[in-house]
Amino acid sequence: PSIEENEKIKLDFPEINGGKSLNRYAPLYKWFLAIPLYIVGVVYAIYLLILTIIAWFNILVTGSYPEASADGxxxxxxYWNRVYGYAILLITDEYPSFSL
Structure with missing residues (x-):
């Protein structure tokens, strides 16, 4: 892998001022609030599996990865990065959206 900057990939963490802007007690209930996110995430993971299988067959036939599958x-x-950032990494108190 390259360590050079890439315009297509950008990772921004929210400014949390050393954790001072985060709710101190939020980790006590974030796990409970994240349960619906996990359920929707499992549905999206099944969708991802279907996209991957379709892309695999498309690669066999055409030799290229379909752009629609790549976007999906x-x-x-x-979506999973937003969920992990909220519930696991605790880098934000903003509840992530359910949309892709």
């Missing part, structure tokens, strides 16, 4: 994969990964 990126959206599902983005």
């Amino acid at each position: 994969v990126v959206k599902v990964i983005s």
